Amino acid sequence: xxxxxxxxxxxxxxxxxxxxxxxxxxxxxxxDIIHAGHVRYLREAKKLGNVLVIGLxxxxxxxxxxxxxxxxxxxHRAEILSSLEMVDYVTLFDEETPYELIKMLxxxxxxxxxxxxxxDIVGSDIAKxxxxxxxxxxxxxxxxxxxxxxL
Numbered sequence: 001x002x003x004x005x006x007x008x009x010x011x012x013x014x015x016x017x018x019x020x021x022x023x024x025x026x027x028x029x030x031x032d033i034i035h036a037g038h039v040r041y042l043r044e045a046k047k048l049g050n051v052l053v054i055g056l057x058x059x060x061x062x063x064x065x066x067x068x069x070x071x072x073x074x075x076h077r078a079e080i081l082s083s084l085e086m087v088d089y090v091t092l093f094d095e096e097t098p099y100e101l102i103k104m105l106x107x108x109x110x111x112x113x114x115x116x117x118x119x120d121i122v123g124s125d126i127a128k129x130x131x132x133x134x135x136x137x138x139x140x141x142x143x144x145x146x147x148x149x150x151l
Contacts, residue, residue: 003082004090007104013089014053014105023049026107026127028098030057030141032070034080037113037139044133045111046086053089053107054081055098064096071145097122 005013014024025048031038046052056078062070070077074092081090093101102110102123110127114135124130 003087004078004092007091007101010053010089010091011104014051014107017051018108022051023109024051024053024105024107025049025109025111026053026055026102026105026123027111028055028057028093028101029113030062030066030070031077031081032062032066032072033141033144034077035139035141035144037136039084040136041113041133042084042086048109048111048129048131051088052086053091053105054087055101056081056090056092058092058094060094061096071141099123102126 017024025045027042027045031054042052042054056074057065057070059070059074062074072080078090078092081087091101099122103126106126107123108128110121110123110130112121112132114132116132118124118130118132121130121132
């Protein structure tokens, strides 16, 4: 899991990437049950720059914003995300939002899914560019969980 870094290690890697003229893209989320919507979204996010960083909500953070979750523990979620070819780095955050992490990294592009309005995306005041990528209807972790409950 060489792609999963603590904040200090990640800051060093990002500073090196920026010094080399590489464009840094940041996104965040729970990524509790990885599905095709996540993969498509991350693939599109990577196209916006050279280095894709995921701020992953820790178990503590997920439980604050989604009571009763996560389904999968943070180490498993980080391992799965780090195995995707379009993902360069993954780091965990405990807070409700990744604002402090975004403030530290100062990414060139901040990305969220289409269910987020640009003005509501945390850290949009820091990044040079903020993008809301198209939402893929009918594919969500919540819908998957609800489908499983009905079985």
